[in-house]
Amino acid sequence: GENVEQHPSTLSVQEGDSAVIKCTYSDSASNYFPWYKQELGKGPQLIIDIRSNVGEKKDQRIAVTLNKTAKHFSLHITETQPEDSAVYFCAASMGYSTLTFGKGTMLLVSP
């Protein structure tokens, strides 16, 4: 089955800096890659996603890039704010619905 590796496990940045989280996946058949943000005591919330026919997608301060050849994708957050502090999960899916998640990255943005 699919295996998703996520790095780093923790990331501390100063407010205003950029943050980058990287994921790799194992199955070349995967074609859908969402990113979720999870705050303490809450369920994961989708923040951005990308499909295999697209190399990059941007939504305000958040962007995701996908390299299908290398089987890796990354989340980029610019101009970080304290409210960006949370756990971020990447996931991969092989054309039907089941998601395989990475282990998460705890992002801490210090004022």
Add this chain to the structure above:
Amino acid sequence: GAGVSQTPSNKVTEKGKYVELRCDPISGHTALYWYRQSLGQGPEFLIYFQGTGAADDSGLPNDRFFAVRPEGSVSTLKIQRTERGDSAVYLCASSLTGGGGETQYFGPGTRLLVL
């Protein structure tokens, strides 16, 4: 509109007991998923319903776990003879049709603690 809701939000039980966890998906969503999230880990897939039927139950860890969705809306995850290792957050998600690449909307989860 209302999101995915799960009840109870917290459940404490004793080893060997039976528990039921409930999920109310977003109205009109035909696809429903259960995941389990252990401390410090990402969600792990348990079972996926398309309407009333379980389309994929390959993630259920053993036969103590069972889930139903009799009318194609509310789902119940049932755990028999609970073990301490079952302690985790059980997350439910729904999506509109279950098609590939479709956004899954998660509920807040049920935190299960088995003593």
